[in-house]
Amino acid sequence: MTVTDKIAVGALTRAEAEAELPGLIAAIEAANSAYHTLDAPEISDAEYDALKRRLTEIELRFPDLARADSPTRQVGAPVSEGFGKVAHEVRMLSLENGFSDEDVLDFDARVKSYLGIAEGEVLAYTAEPKIDGLSLSLRYEGGRLVQAATRGDGEVGENVTENARTITDIPQLLQGAPAVLEVRGEVYMSHADFATLNARQAERGEKLFANPRNAAAGSLRQLDARITAARPLRFFAYAWGALSEPLALTQIDAITRLKTLGFQTNPLTELCSGPQDMLAHYRGIEAQRATLGYDIDGVVYKVNDLGLQRRLGFRSTTPRWAIAHKFPAELAWTRLEKIEIQVGRTGALSPVARLSPVTVGGVVVSNATLHNEDYIAGRDSKGQEIRGGKDIREGDWVQVYRAGDVIPKVADVDLSRRSADAVPYVFPQQCPECGSDAIREEGDAVRRCTGGLICPAQAVEKLKHFVSRAAFDIEGLGAKQVEAFYDDGWIREPGDIFHLQRDYGSNSLRQLRKREGWGDKSADKLFAAIDERRRIPLARLIFALGIRHVGETSAALLANHYGSWAEFEAAMTRAQIGEGAEWDELMSIDGVGATLATSVVSSFHQEAERALIDRLITELTIEDAVRHDTSGSPIAGQTVVFTGTLERMTRAEAKARAEQMGAKVAGSVSAKTDLLVAGPGAGSKAKKAAELGIKVIDEDEWLALAGAS
Ligand code: IVH
Numbered sequence: 001m002t003v004t005d006k007i008a009v010g011a012l013t014r015a016e017a018e019a020e021l022p023g024l025i026a027a028i029e030a031a032n033s034a035y036h037t038l039d040a041p042e043i044s045d046a047e048y049d050a051l052k053r054r055l056t057e058i059e060l061r062f063p064d065l066a067r068a069d070s071p072t073r074q075v076g077a078p079v080s081e082g083f084g085k086v087a088h089e090v091r092m093l094s095l096e097n098g099f100s101d102e103d104v105l106d107f108d109a110r111v112k113s114y115l116g117i118a119e120g121e122v123l124a125y126t127a128e129p130k131i132d133g134l135s136l137s138l139r140y141e142g143g144r145l146v147q148a149a150t151r152g153d154g155e156v157g158e159n160v161t162e163n164a165r166t167i168t169d170i171p172q173l174l175q176g177a178p179a180v181l182e183v184r185g186e187v188y189m190s191h192a193d194f195a196t197l198n199a200r201q202a203e204r205g206e207k208l209f210a211n212p213r214n215a216a217a218g219s220l221r222q223l224d225a226r227i228t229a230a231r232p233l234r235f236f237a238y239a240w241g242a243l244s245e246p247l248a249l250t251q252i253d254a255i256t257r258l259k260t261l262g263f264q265t266n267p268l269t270e271l272c273s274g275p276q277d278m279l280a281h282y283r284g285i286e287a288q289r290a291t292l293g294y295d296i297d298g299v300v301y302k303v304n305d306l307g308l309q310r311r312l313g314f315r316s317t318t319p320r321w322a323i324a325h326k327f328p329a330e331l332a333w334t335r336l337e338k339i340e341i342q343v344g345r346t347g348a349l350s351p352v353a354r355l356s357p358v359t360v361g362g363v364v365v366s367n368a369t370l371h372n373e374d375y376i377a378g379r380d381s382k383g384q385e386i387r388g389g390k391d392i393r394e395g396d397w398v399q400v401y402r403a404g405d406v407i408p409k410v411a412d413v414d415l416s417r418r419s420a421d422a423v424p425y426v427f428p429q430q431c432p433e434c435g436s437d438a439i440r441e442e443g444d445a446v447r448r449c450t451g452g453l454i455c456p457a458q459a460v461e462k463l464k465h466f467v468s469r470a471a472f473d474i475e476g477l478g479a480k481q482v483e484a485f486y487d488d489g490w491i492r493e494p495g496d497i498f499h500l501q502r503d504y505g506s507n508s509l510r511q512l513r514k515r516e517g518w519g520d521k522s523a524d525k526l527f528a529a530i531d532e533r534r535r536i537p538l539a540r541l542i543f544a545l546g547i548r549h550v551g552e553t554s555a556a557l558l559a560n561h562y563g564s565w566a567e568f569e570a571a572m573t574r575a576q577i578g579e580g581a582e583w584d585e586l587m588s589i590d591g592v593g594a595t596l597a598t599s600v601v602s603s604f605h606q607e608a609e610r611a612l613i614d615r616l617i618t619e620l621t622i623e624d625a626v627r628h629d630t631s632g633s634p635i636a637g638q639t640v641v642f643t644g645t646l647e648r649m650t651r652a653e654a655k656a657r658a659e660q661m662g663a664k665v666a667g668s669v670s671a672k673t674d675l676l677v678a679g680p681g682a683g684s685k686a687k688k689a690a691e692l693g694i695k696v697i698d699e700d701e702w703l704a705l706a707g708a709s
Contacts, residue, residue: 009057010226017058018065024055028071048521057224063204082223083158086149090182090241092137093154094317095130095300095324101279104301107323108275111303114312114320116650124304126251127281128238128269130324132295133188134217136164137241140181143174150220153470154317163220166229169236171262182241183263189216190294193232210363212295237263238300251304271304282325289327298326313656315591316556329401330361331411336398339370339425343433343457345465346548347448351376351427353398353410360402368400368408372445373427381445387412393422433457453608459493460486462546466494470552471544472536475529476522493612494544498534498619501527537623538565545613547603549596557591558600559625561664563637565617572604581670588667590655634705636662639672643686644679646699649706657706669694677702 007016028051052071059066098104112123137157139147148164149157164170167187174181189197194212201208209215219231237258240247247254252271259265268285272278282299289296303309303321312320338354351370358365370376370392378389390413392398399412427447431438436451449455463486464479466472477497485491490500536544543555550558562568575582577598586597603609640663642654649657654677655665669676669688676682676689676696689696697705 006054009054009061012058012061014062014065017062021055021058021065021067024051024058025067025071027051028055053223057226060224060227063206083160083221085152085156086147086159087156088137088149088152088154088241091154092135092151092157092184092241093314093319095322096318097298098323098325099328101275104278104282104323104325105275107301108278111308111312111321114650114652115308116648116653122274123308124250125272125274125278125301126255126269126304127272127278127285127299127301128255128266129285129292129296130298130300130326131186131188131236131238131266132213132297133186134213134220135184136160136187136220136235138164138170138183138185139242140174140177140183142179143177145170145172153473158221160220162225163222163228166225167233167235169234169264174261177261178244178247180242180244181247182243183237183258184239184241185235185237185263187216187220187233187235188212188294189219189231189233192293197231234294235264236266238266238269246306249306251302251306251309254306272301278325286327296327298324300324311653313660316553316560331399331401332358332360332365333397333399333414334358334365336392336394336396336410339376339392339394341428341432343431343449343455343461345458345461345546347431347438347451347455347458348446349428349431349438349449350446351425353392355398355400358400360400360408363402365400365402365408368398368410370410373447374445376425376427390415391424393418393425395419395422431455431457453493453612456486463491463494463497465546466544467497471540472497472533473540474526474533476526477529493615495612495615495619497530498616500530534619535621535623538563538568538625541565541620541622542568545603547600549599554591554596557589560659561589562625564624565622569604569617572601575601575604577601581672584668585664585666588665590659590665633661633663635675638674639664639666640675640677641666641669641673641685641689642677642679643669644682646677646679646702648699648703654702654706661706 006020009017012020028048031048031051055071059070096107098107108123108125109119111117112119112121117123135151137149137151138145139149145165146161147159148161148170149159151157165172189212191212194209194215197215198208209218215231216233219228219233222228222231238255240254240258247257252269255265255269268288270281272281278299278301285296285299301323303312309319309321314320335356336353337356340352340354342350342352344350351372353368353370355366355368374381374383375386376392378385378387378391380386392410392413395418397414397417398410399414400408401411402408429438429447430436431449431451434449434451434455434457436449436455438447438449440447449458451458453459460483463482467474467477467479467482472494474497482491485500491497537559539552539556539559542558543550543552558568562571571582571585574580575586577583578594583597583601586592586600587594604613635658640658642651642658642665646654658665663675666673669685669692671692673689673692673694676685676694677699678686678689678696679699686696
């Protein structure tokens, strides 16, 4: 009998479930062994997955029937297929964070300066709570909910449509909606529902959730929508993605429109005229925080005029027209048991405080970062006292804080509780992992291991970074596996991952299969997952290389600027630190400074590191950077220079617009320049352009061009 012929798990009695389990487990084990020893599977993958899924469901429904040696409990055992992937038509972005009143004033000033609005003028913003849940994008076509997707990496999320359909706050049908409408918002769980859920989990001996957000995330990402249905999830709508027609002309009206369509919108959303008003509303929301009944972690401000939002546009991962004003971090006192040193992928020796576990803002914290040796000694990077010069010692009572998702930090020390025999912490001068000297270069706050690639800690951390979610994100190859594979000598550097299967042939396959917790299917799945990643977008690859100072944002900047690996690699190979055309071009990228540029160029010139990059590249097919909006752009691929005064667009806006249209913006005119936009007062640049025979246009012509795509 196949699974589909059986009674639905929800309808099974306990006795029926008990009777069914041995047969079900035997069938799964037989399938495993047929696959393993005979290399000849007797049932299809789909049937196998269906069996596993049924077993999981039965065990969820009757937890006490689950056997300790159940096939569902094997680590790394193949689970059912997981969620399908969904590419977001419009990227799902995150928000810039602000922490102080000043940050909010500064945000307002930057917005105005970008738009060329006078400082004294008042700009309207919406202010609303920042809900502490997880974001979800709901796609409606012809008013019907057709797809729900998680944020994922912002470009590609997980398809959780069936689960989203079980959430009462999410309408299935809309009246009078645009033909295509993507509504975005936050899935969350109320405090009361969270408490009830955890009580139920405890009663059944199941895992407790640390906080409502984890509970919401865990509940939404259930492979079985029936489990999601049983969880009390809610949804607030606050934004949108793809649209076939505009919702309104202002943010506040768009939110009202979403409410009229049947969505829950946050009742504390208000229109504010300028920063003082925004800060007043912030205080008002903060005062109500404890009694709202759900978690919020700040207030989000958005430029109200959607026309201005459009002009402001986006940086690589955040909009210029919004900011999250976070609430102050939560604090707690605890004992620092021990200071340990971790070695990172760039060799940085990072001190970590091991703490007596303490609850900070609903989460149990047992580790906190201590930043670097100066921080422990009570100094900042410029040698100025911090914490009144108090140093941090093992055994001290320390104040720990956490803000949002960031790693907890140590804020203060209670000297009155310091024991008489406590001694100042001595920071190691040698790498605790490889014994190489650890040195501090001038101007560097951090002491670094000089072992380079011979340092196993650096190699492993580089590999972990390489497979991490924003990098290669290889399914089944996480930090734990990387460590194990490194210890076994199977992978030493990123390129090795791609010949795991080839180098070791069937032998490795057998070895891998024998590994504890590895089923037959997991090894094959891993190789398939690795192969899938041989095609990789340029930005991800650049980020994955783990070059110091190159984060996700700067990797995206580099990828968008150079467009292809060939261009990027050639430019970095030719570039010299501090001089020449390639250096100037690199430095001309908005967001690239000398530190980052030096670090990237050095990586391409450092022999061992370069060889490692080359070995990796031969394994890959690298996708060119996707330039948004450039189809039909008259200046795609061109190099544009702006000079003189622009009167109807600020320089920053003009530059961002040109880049959005697929052009490169340079600071000076050279033979490579294709177009010079010259406002009044253009001097030597216009002259040079004329000499070189470069096309020169004025602001009106530029506006006509910029409006053209
Ligand atoms: S607006 C393009 N509004 O915060 C901007 N986000 O830290 C889209 N969030 O990923 C986001 N409450 O998951 C917006 N009222 C709110 C929000 C909110 C919570 C989340 C959202 C976003 C994250 C960024």
